Amino acid sequence: MEIMALSYQSTRGGQQGVSASRAILQGLAADGGLFMPTEIPRLEVSLEQLASMTYQETACEVMRLFLTDYTEEELKQCIARAYDSKFDTEEIAPLVKAGGIYYLELFHGRTIAFKDMALSILPHLMTVAAKKNQVDKEIVILTATSGDTGKAAMAGFADVPGTRIIVFYPKNGVSPVQELQMRTQRGENTSVVAIRGNFDDAQSGVKKLFSDEEFNRVLEERGFQFSSANSINIGRLIPQVVYYVYAYAKLLENREITAGEIINVAVPTGNFGNILAAYFAKQMGLPIGKLICASNDNKVLYDFFVTGTYDRNRDFILTNSPSMDILISSNLERLIYLSAGCDARLNARLMEELSADGKYTVTEEMKKNMQDFRGGFADWKEDAGEIRRVFEDYGYLMDTHTGVASAVGRRYAAESGDPAKIVVAATASPYKFARSVMEALSGSREEADEFQLIDEMSSLSGVPVPQAVEEIRSAPVRHHRECGRDEMKAEVADILGIR
Numbered sequence: 001m002e003i004m005a006l007s008y009q010s011t012r013g014g015q016q017g018v019s020a021s022r023a024i025l026q027g028l029a030a031d032g033g034l035f036m037p038t039e040i041p042r043l044e045v046s047l048e049q050l051a052s053m054t055y056q057e058t059a060c061e062v063m064r065l066f067l068t069d070y071t072e073e074e075l076k077q078c079i080a081r082a083y084d085s086k087f088d089t090e091e092i093a094p095l096v097k098a099g100g101i102y103y104l105e106l107f108h109g110r111t112i113a114f115k116d117m118a119l120s121i122l123p124h125l126m127t128v129a130a131k132k133n134q135v136d137k138e139i140v141i142l143t144a145t146s147g148d149t150g151k152a153a154m155a156g157f158a159d160v161p162g163t164r165i166i167v168f169y170p171k172n173g174v175s176p177v178q179e180l181q182m183r184t185q186r187g188e189n190t191s192v193v194a195i196r197g198n199f200d201d202a203q204s205g206v207k208k209l210f211s212d213e214e215f216n217r218v219l220e221e222r223g224f225q226f227s228s229a230n231s232i233n234i235g236r237l238i239p240q241v242v243y244y245v246y247a248y249a250k251l252l253e254n255r256e257i258t259a260g261e262i263i264n265v266a267v268p269t270g271n272f273g274n275i276l277a278a279y280f281a282k283q284m285g286l287p288i289g290k291l292i293c294a295s296n297d298n299k300v301l302y303d304f305f306v307t308g309t310y311d312r313n314r315d316f317i318l319t320n321s322p323s324m325d326i327l328i329s330s331n332l333e334r335l336i337y338l339s340a341g342c343d344a345r346l347n348a349r350l351m352e353e354l355s356a357d358g359k360y361t362v363t364e365e366m367k368k369n370m371q372d373f374r375g376g377f378a379d380w381k382e383d384a385g386e387i388r389r390v391f392e393d394y395g396y397l398m399d400t401h402t403g404v405a406s407a408v409g410r411r412y413a414a415e416s417g418d419p420a421k422i423v424v425a426a427t428a429s430p431y432k433f434a435r436s437v438m439e440a441l442s443g444s445r446e447e448a449d450e451f452q453l454i455d456e457m458s459s460l461s462g463v464p465v466p467q468a469v470e471e472i473r474s475a476p477v478r479h480h481r482e483c484g485r486d487e488m489k490a491e492v493a494d495i496l497g498i499r
């Protein structure tokens with residue numbers, strides 16, 4: 001079938017008519033906005049047809065509609081290289097039913113968190129894009145991480161010719177396993193920097209470097225060009241749409257639902273990338289009802305969906321679900337833009353207010369356009385209670401992020417009476433957050449060291465310790481960099497040998 005060419009434009013109006021491959025290469029638009037397709041394409045095959053497809057086939061079917069300047073051959077090759085035996089199951093993203101809820105396990109990739117779903121393919125999409133656009137510069141992937149993106153991005157980009165990757169993570173803001181995973185990363189082109197600040201500081205710093213014209217000019221002279229592996233990159237978002245389509249198709253194949261039946265999704269949310277991908281799937285025609293946006297104590301998104309005011313002026317709380325400890329959810333900008341009827345000027349004004357005052361309020365009309373979303377939050381007590389209850393009653397052990405979404409999803413169903421089945425995005429393996437998960441199960445603070453807890457968890461749950469964790473038990477720490485939040489530019493210059 002002929003596919004209409006899609007182009008991409010900035011949510012702030014400064015760039016238009018950009019091809020998919022260019023948007024992926026660039027990461028962030030030049031005006032600081034995010035790239036959006038001119039329209040969200042509709043699925044071209046029936047749900048019944050999707051039901052019989054493999055993950056890889058589903059990926060091709062979804063991604064070809066968005067990445068229209070990639071040939072089908074190119075896409076198939078990227079997909080085959082990404083979703084292979086790096087994943088520990090052929091299903092890639094299996095669904096597990098426990099206590100009437102479906103857990104879509106997105107943590108079977110190399111770094112045991114859902115970031116692998118997109119970051120396994122992004123390096124391939126980017127190298128194809130570089131060829132297509134005759135890029136002769138070395139691509140420098142600048143990445144801010146709340147713990148999982150950094151490792152997954154480095155695993156994807158390690159030793160990929162023509163690329164370098166620099167990761168900034170909040171010192172004291174990630175779990176011990178997350179930190180060790182990053183600091184033991186191999187690959188001559190990888191660098192890791194701990195910053196004395198939180199995730200928002202890291203993300204704002206990276207965005208600032210992207211739009212630093214002077215610095216970009218110097219880089220260019222030295223043969224470098226920045227790109228991003230964060231979910232601000234459309235090349236991360238599109239592969240994430242795939243698993244929602246796949247999950248629906250598998251429910252259908254297993255006769256858990258009938259074709260066309262509405263399902264709800266509950267997503268543990270931080271930067272708003274994962275749940276936005278579910279919204280894209282809905283816009284493509286997938287029968288999704290409510291998008292349940294689950295937050296931890298950093299409940300800026302919950303407040304936003306209730307009041308229409310986004311206000312980041314509040315304390316940043318370190319929680320046991322650190323990958324969701326975020327007060328500036330970058331991808332929300334894409335929803336704001338859509339709900340404003342793609343009015344880039346209005347969106348740009350709100351984003352200026354956010355950067356000047358730390359807050360903005362959307363119009364009634366925009367709020368109405370976001371009615372598919374329901375905000376909810378769970379504090380540690382509720383999260384831990386959910387983890388314990390689901391394990392004790394159904395034998396299913398989940399991580400602290402998944403626990404938040406599970407608790408919020410269940411509460412939504414009970415309070416609203418909405419009968420739709422719920423798919424929870426299970427975003428990380430419990431082994432990544434062993435101390436907190438064991439604490440949830442025992443109800444008390446754990447004294448044992450991290451790897452002791454990991455072994456205890458394995459004998460308790462009967463789930464073998466994943467390869468990703470075994471690897472770091474004895475791996476040498478290779479990365480020792482640390483800097484203040486205002487020193488990121490100097491750090492990048494030093495890593496790249498620019499002075």
Ligand SMILES: *Cc1c(COP(=O)(O)O)cnc(C)c1O
Nearest residue numbers: 148270271272273274323427428
């Ligand atoms: C990144 C992450 C999240 C948040 O996802 P967003 O796309 O940023 O909303 C949730 N859980 C885990 C385990 C993560 O790594």
